[in-house]
Amino acid sequence: MPDQSAAFIDEHLREAGIPVAQYVRMSTEHQKYSTENQTAAISEYASLHGMRIVKTYEDAGKSGLNLKGRNGLQTLLHDVETPLPGFQAVLVYDISRWGRFPDPDEAAAYVHACKSRGIRVIYCAEPFNNDGSLPSTVFIGIKRSMAAEYSRELSVKVFAGACNIVRHGYRQGGAPGFGLRRQLIDEQHNAKGLLPRGERKSIQTDRVVLVPGPPEEIALVHRIYRLFLQENMSERLIASVLNREGLTSDAGIQWTRGTIHQILTNEKYIGHNVYNRSSFKLKVQHVRNPPEQWIRRDGAFEAIVPIEIFAKAQAIITERSLHLDDSQMLAMLRQTLEKHGALSGILIDEDGDAPSSSAYRSRFGSLLRAYSLIGYTPRRDYAYLEINKALRRRHPELINEITSGIEKVGGWAVRNGATDLLTINGEFTMALVIARCKPTAAGTYRWRIRFDASLHPDLTVVARMDPSNRGAHDYYVFPAIDFSNDTLPILEDNGFTLDAYRTDSLEIIYQMAGRVPLPEAG
Incomplete structure (x- = not known):
């Protein structure tokens, strides 16, 4: 293992007994990456640099292609967001153990999620300093791309091997089936x-x-x-x-x-x-x-x-399964309604002579729209389910819109893939909340807003949707130090105190994040 200089470690990490965590991951490609070998190398590194391993996060036998199923890394990313995680750095054997993400930016996002909380990710077995300098940044980017390319090449080889096995008449994966x-x-x-x-x-x-x-x-x-x-x-x-x-x-x-x-x-x-x-x-x-x-x-x-x-x-x-046009599908839906006196996904699927509920969703966009086309109104209003689905799709779109707007004014934003928390210019964090508009019996509108207190963002941007829930009615920008859950904008007019945080567009966010180059002094 290369002996790295302690020069790249912050001064506080040179002190004896600095508490650190370790993350180890083992897939199945090579014995050298066993969790025991990783732990031994990390322990040696910690001992040489005056560190004390106080917590271990482990993903044994897990692929590094994404975050799904990697409970160890998920727990680590959650813990670093807490006020007192109990450690000041995370030691990892090398970049590939952090992950072989097909998109190298995903690996960088998870590292940045740690760094934004003051917790550095240190690769113990890499032959370069991990100090944030230009050379180390370039090397880390190259190694992340190499890890991604390794995954792509391995996928091609595995697929070709599996196809060859099948062509020779052998079974490739999967349960055998009944009988x-x-x-x-x-x-x-x-x-x-x-x-x-x-x-x-x-x-x-x-x-x-x-x-x-x-x-x-x-x-x-x-x-x-x-x-x-x-x-x-x-x-x-x-x-x-x-x-x-x-x-x-x-x-x-x-x-x-x-x-x-x-x-x-x-x-x-x-x-x-x-x-x-x-x-x-x-x-x-x-x-x-x-x-x-x-x-x-x-x-x-x-x-x-x-x-x-x-x-x-x-x-x-x-x-x-012959193709049915819209009118034929709706006619069969009317027959199902006449047969049962009501409609639901279960009732539709139980009707063996009619298309499945998923076929109606695919053709008409949702079951509710199919119901409306035949004049059927469910006893309970399930429209909110479709609205919530649309708002969940809108959330990443708005995150991307904010990111692009910040980049246009010279700033940058890094998105945490696990939490959608944005880190702006490496200086402050921002969370986005979308509030659904709910009409009242009196003809007014209300918005219920729920914050994820575990994220501890410096800013929370609330997008209040318009009555159609298709576009934003307005925005509120709440600094963490100024608001509490007891004073939230739930009304159309919330008075001067809360409306001081209100804005009609996201331009105020872009202005705060903007960067203007300064001319060099002569």
Whole structure:
């Protein structure tokens, strides 16, 4: 491990016994990154620099691609926002252990969240000083980009390897499904035993294939096809029949429309091996891929459903799924209303002859809009749910708008990916709150505002929405030292005391954050 000079550490970190925390993360790519090895290196560094490790945050076996699932780092970021976290710096083995984020700026944002609270993140095994100087800043940026590129290259290699495995007829990930089991085989295709639910193969050269499961499960699969093809039962009705008989799925839970539908549509039941129907590369976004991108090997496994029976089921499902225009979908929704006397997502989904509730949401934007088009008004006004969804979408848009406005006047803003807290010019922090407008019976308007007190922002910007809740009515800019939760702008006219903080636009924020270059003195 390189011996770093203590020159880059603040003076207070040179004092003996300075309390620090350590963050360790282990994925599965290499033994050198085991949490034990990281802890040993960090302990040696702390001892050389007069530091005392008082807290450990650990993410064992976790990917560094994003923050999701990394409870250790999430807890660390939460603790640094508290008034007394109990440590003055965070020691990390190297930049890749902090994360291999596809966007290097995300890694920087989490580091800045610590630095803005006076807590430095120190990389113990990097061969450069971590002092905020231009060389160290450049090196850190390069290493973050290298970590991101490593993730991208590894993703490409892993995907190519998985596709090759599928083309050779081997199973690649996922549960086997009801009526099927995962068979472990060696290099010579000798069976080594069945893999129980939740277990994975441990030898790299071993492979997995699907084989028929217990006879009673296979018989039930055949019965599901008979009920669907011969009795004309819908998936939901089949699930209801099996549940009344006390039969459970392979997971030991009750049957649902989805689990029945999966048995009727998945090609593994006719022995075909299909991969890449959907992808989640770099854990950024789930994507449903078109059929031409699927990787397949027909006849890879022993079929438990005859292909002609499977084809008949697909023909029925395809015919049922023919495109309906808006008027046809609304006509079917009216039929569902006449049948039940009311409408809800559950009632729509239980009607096997009608499109699903998600289909109505996708086509018309929301169930409420579909209801309005057929003249139906729910007994309870659920409009606020749609408004809240829209406001949640508006929040990041307004954050980006503020960030862009600050940059246009020469300032800069760093967003905390976990909390949306903005740090402006490295000098002060700002939180954004969007307040929904609620009409009263008297014809006036009210706004309920909730602050996240745990963030401790220097400024809180409140965007009060207009009566349509589509745009901002006005803004309030509250300094932390001047306001309390007992004096909030809930009325249309709050009087001089509160309206002194009111503004019609965000220009005041941009003016505060603006930077003007000064001419050099002659």
